Amino acid sequence: MSKPIVRFAPSPTGHIHIGNTRVALLNALYARREGGTFILRFDDTDVARSKQEYADSIQTDLNWLGIPPDIVVRQSDRFDLYDAAAERLKAVGRLYPCYETQEELEFRRKRQLARGLPPIYDRAALKLTEEDRARLEQEGRRPHWRFRLEPTTVVWDDLVRGPCHVDCSSLSDPVLVRGDGTYLYTLPSVVDDIELKITHVIRGEDHVTNTAVQIQIFEALGAAAPTFAHHSLLITASGEGLSKRLGHLSIKGLRDAGLEPQAVASLAVLVGSAEAVRPVADLGELAKLIDFSHISRAPAKFDESELDHLNARLIHEMPYEAVRERLAGLDADAGEAFWLAVRGNLPKVRDAADWAKVVRGPVTPAIEDMAFIQAATAALPEAPWDTTTWKAWTEAVKAATGVKGKALFMPLRLALTGLDHGPELGALLPLIGPERARARLSGQVA
Ligand code: GLU
Secondary structure, three states, X not given: OOOOEEEEOOOOOOOXXXXXHHHXXXXXXXXXXXXXEEEEEEOOOOOOOOOHHHHHHHHHHHHHHOOOOOEEEEHHHOHHHHHHHHHHHHHOOXXXXXXXXXXXXXXXXXXXXXXXXXXXXXXXXXXXXXXXXXXXXXXXXXXXXXXXXXXXXXXXXXXXXXXXXXXXXHOOOOEXXXXXXXXXXXXXXXXXXXXXXOOEEEEEHHHHHHHHHHHHXXXXXXXXXXXXXXXXXXXXXXXXXXXXXXHHHEHHXXXXXXXXXXXXXXXXXXXXXXXXXOOOOOHHHHHHOOOHHHOOOXXXXXXXXXXXXXXXXXXXXXXXXXXXXXXXXXXXXXXXXXXXXXXXXXXXXXXXXXXXXXXXXXXXXXXXXXXXXXXHHHOOOOOOOOOOHHHHHHHHHHHHHOOOOHHHHHHHHHHHHOOOOOOOHHHHXXXXXHHXXXXXXXXXXX
């Protein structure tokens, strides 16, 4: 089998969100697993709404997720190809001019509904003569162009949904070119899929009807249609769809919130699949879990709070090497032992900075019972300290004072860290070191 060529085709009209990420990841990881090519195609035929700023942010997001595209194309560079395709369709009678206004179409639609007829375009424009058209154009009307659908049932074998059948006689002939000459999404997408030799169109199930139309366009342009996979869409826990307006679920928002890209990717790929949603640190491993035939057909409901759990679980397993540079950037690189001591307590990597401050100071100790703390200080082992020091010390304190359990540990934790919670003191104590520990135990800020 030849290597797959796939594309992620966002319109650069906003920041992408976790739902768009599902599409991007399924494409990119499928291509990566199969040794194929991942194309980023900007669907920017709507020149007024498309912005460079959003195109840049989409590329930043893909890089952050670890799926940089192999090739980037933009539809706004490719109008000549669309014009040529439109001419071909006109020449074979599949693209025809229509002159109805929105109001006229709306009026007819209502009349059809009132008569119990399906509200599909009645193809009145196909009956216009040359003279009719000339007259309408003289009146100042500019045509929009519809694709003449064959009244057949289009069939394809969808990788997710299995055999699909769409009866095109129940659809309106779609408008491909607007009255101002601009293209709707439908035709340019097919032209690009042909020209870029796309083998698999992997996209959301909201495009199923488009697919039937587009398969007819592929055929009308003399090309074989690619393989299709329409996956379920993400919805929030309350059942809402995702839109570009849900800012906090934008990739930028999730990144700014301190989430790991692998947490976002694991959720986006695994939710609504046969696999349990779990953190997968390696994208190659995540790619192996993609199985189109096991993506559920129902909308994939996800819980935002799941992202936090996945994130924490990823951090708990994260090796020092993977995070060292970022810790340095946060001024929180206090060595491997420090990282291994604190990672289990971190919701976000950036929270390591709080614990770096606990080991390096300054910390304001919290001491209630100074007599107990003094007795404990007297039992402190000699330097050098290591991870066995805490146990040796607390056993000595217990022997000297008779205090045990939480009554023993909590005052020491409060004195040493100023906090009532945190990583194991066995690991923290040698990082704090004898000098700072003694100072804090005597009540000094250190
Ligand atoms: N620009 C379209 C979208 O974002 C692309 C759909 C497709 O993959 O063909 O929905």
